[in-house]
Amino acid sequence: MTWKTVMRDDLLGVRRSRLGQGVAATVFAFTAGVAILVALAQFTPPSGEAPPFDTIMLLVGSILSVILPFIAMLGSYGAIIQERESGSIRFLLGLPNSRLDAYLGKYCSRSLLLVAATLLGFLVVAAVGFGVLREPEPLAFLLFVVATLAFGLLFVGVGLALSAVLDSETQVTTGIISTYVLLRGGWPVAQWGGLWLTRPESEQALRPYPEWYFYLGRLDPLNAYVKTVNVLFNGDQFNPLITNPQGAEIAYLAVSEWYAVAALAVWVVIVPVVGYLLFRDKDVL
């Protein structure tokens, strides 16, 4: 059970490092900051009616869908590779910590950093949301917080897995940038590429899209998160960040919120587990 000591030790270093402080500050800024701006706008004359709760939460969620992956990966990408590059891994794994202890301890530490910063930010969001905005919805807000934490942990897992599996800090940095580019740009390209390959030229953009198009698209964690937030605060209406189903497409399981939740859950679990399995038998020196 030394993963707890690894976690504790790692947290101490993270708290004292500029990167750790920066990650926490950035997460806080993009959650609490938005809420504070909204509140300020409200109390600065001339002010009319307060904006609706849903609109602002949708805004916060959309911003987080763009920046949280990057911040979360930044917070965890160095966890193991930096110890390998600095040589302190000779302490980490020279002491009686198993690979699992080291990996799990690091995962918990980096997750705690992100969760604490996110919750702190959401505390301010809640204060503004429930104190200032119109028609607040406690249950939707609670689900929003849970989904956001899962979304953040997913990318803590990606950063850590890359950190444990790759062999230099440059590779890991390239890895997190590639992951982001792949999920944000590569994924839609794959979907369109699929249409291009499977349909005649004149019908490529024809609706309805085939079912696989959504099964693939909504598997992208960025899309899954946007879908979740969109259901919570936009009544699942049109959202410019994802492909919106039309007509017969609405009946696909892939466009349901359950598919989105399942996609998030699968990513949250699978990425760190695969990372660990590759790290377990790896030559680290």
Added chain:
Amino acid sequence: MSAIEISNLTKRFGDVTALDDLSFSVPEGEIFGFLGPNGAGKSTTINVLLGFTRPSGGSARVFGYDAVAESRSIRQRTGALLEGYGVYERITAREHVERAIRAKGADDDPDEILDRVGIPEAADRMAGGFSKGMRQRMAIGMALVGDPDLLVLDEPSTGLDPNGTRELRDVIREENRRGATVFFSSHLIDQVEAVCDRVGILNDGEMVTEGSVADLRAQLDAATVTATVERSAPESLLDEIRGFDGVEAVDATDNQVLVSARGGDAKLRALNRIERAGVGFADFTTDDPSLEEIFEVATLGPRADRERAAGRADRDPAEASAEGER
């Protein structure tokens, strides 16, 4: 039971064979010197022992535990000072030692340990600002946590000044008296010679010779040992040493005595005499070629034989390659 049991251990990195069918054992309670030039495979052997690296073939066991399957149990009973470690820059010396204490579930007092390795004043300073010697002392302290049954020391004198090196020798002897087996890797013969019961020489991933330090000394050709002293040695002392069996020449400067001797015993007797002479004996070094000489003997056979075999031919290609960078 052997503290360390290495059987047919092979490690390949791509096309490079770092360890080639290596077998040796270290009995419990011994101070074993693991010698070899840079790149011989010493650190790779240690990395396999401690689970950082998986063997390509063969096995390594420590106190009967398999290095792959039971690595954690090995590290629970081992204190390790590994070459190429880096400190946690924003963590203090005390916090470093506390990490080791927590990870091992030990009950040591971190301040006592820092005191023992001579850096009590650095306890609350961030290790990022430490000199090389302070880092090394702190790392030695971490290795001592939990009274380990095995101490694995990879090039432990790196970064230490002569005082630090002497204190390290004292610590090694104390730990050995307590019952710890010490596995001491170095490329410096004098460090190994001073404390080790038995020595193994690794070259190109193979153990080329193994034996007691006395055996090793017997293989030494004449070499110079330099003793650092605080006061200049009187001529009478130098004369006395010149009379020792095997001593070929003795010279002195204001703070050094240089003894050229054939065989390690003669050098050791000379050093003991200088130490007792009351000239403020501080430390000693043997000249670097001594390791090379042992290697020549261990890997290529005695020089005289080779000269005979080579006849009037230029250089033996094997000898030329032995002198190359490894």
